[in-house]
Amino acid sequence: MLPTEHRLRRREDFATAVRRGRRAGRPLLVVHLYRRTDPHEAGEIASPARAGFVVSKAVGGAVVRNLVKRRLRHLMGDRLGSLPASSLVVVRALPGAGAAGHDELARDLDTALQRLLGRAP
Structure with missing residues (x-):
C-alpha cells in the first residue's frame, strides 16, 4: 500500500502529470512522469x-x-525511492493488464520508468 503522502488525489495533479509530463508506453501500461524543476512550485522544498x-x-x-490497482500500488511503492523529489507519476493500465501477471506488470513498469528517467535498461 502506498503511504498517504505518496498518493495523487487531486484531479489537477493527474492533469498536470498527463498534460505536462513525459510519457512512456508499454504493452500493458502507459506511464506519465512530470518532474518539477522549481522546488517552490511544489509548495514545499x-x-x-x-x-x-x-x-x-x-x-x-x-x-x-481492483486487483490491477493493488498490484500497481505495490509495485510503485517499491520504486518511489528512485524517483526525483516532487515528481508526479500517473500509471494508466491498458486492457491487457487485467490478464497479466505481477511479473509482467513489474517488467513493463520498470522499463517505462527507466526510459522516462533516462537510464539504460
Missing part, C-alpha cells in the same frame, strides 16, 4: 514523489480492476 493510477473498465470487471 522537499515534497515526496507521488503516484496515481488510472484503471478503466476496458481492463475488466471491478474485481480485475
